Amino acid sequence: MTAQPPEIPPRTVPAGEIRASHDDREAVVEQLRDAAAEGRIDLDELDARLEQALTSKTHGELAVLTADLPRPKPAESAQPLVLKGGMSGASRGPGRWEVPAHVIAHGGLGGVKVDFTRVECRLAEVVVEAYGEMAGVTIVIPDTWAADTGGMDPGLGGLRDRTTPDRLPGTPLIRLTGSGGMAGVVVRHPNRRERRKLHGDPAQNS
Structure with a gap:
């Protein structure tokens, strides 16, 4: 029987190195134009930043261009x-x-899952009011997002926060409120199976 090669786990890419999409670049372009209209940056600086935004390849390169600007x-x-x-x-x-x-x-009785991994959200903050009740609630957020669970009552089922604080500038904060109920509430980043789908076939769940 031929031995199978060991499975190589998917590589975790740092948030700033994730490839930017056309929509990501366009969002930064709009933010820069708004900043210029408000007098926050002059026209020369606007032109320079727009050129960099249109040629940026990663989220980290885009984040630098708006780091000194207020969130939309x-x-x-x-x-x-x-x-x-x-x-x-x-x-x-x-x-x-x-x-x-x-x-x-x-x-x-059947449970709820809220998966944000493929959305393009320009909100600075999203309030998720979760009630675990009998079957629980699972919330999945991208690696570049963060969660604030300070307003959550764990209840009998508890609250499991498996997220990291590595939030990329310009991405939403998930502010979790509500109660764990009997079954509890889980907030986490994608697991291994979900990551395979994300990196293997980006259009699969579009």
């Missing part, structure tokens, strides 16, 4: 997104979806 004001959605686990469960993501400023998740 969030265009908040009037209605929160409400997910109810019910009997069979509910989920949002991992495909692309419009992220509102407020998400409410009730685990119910």
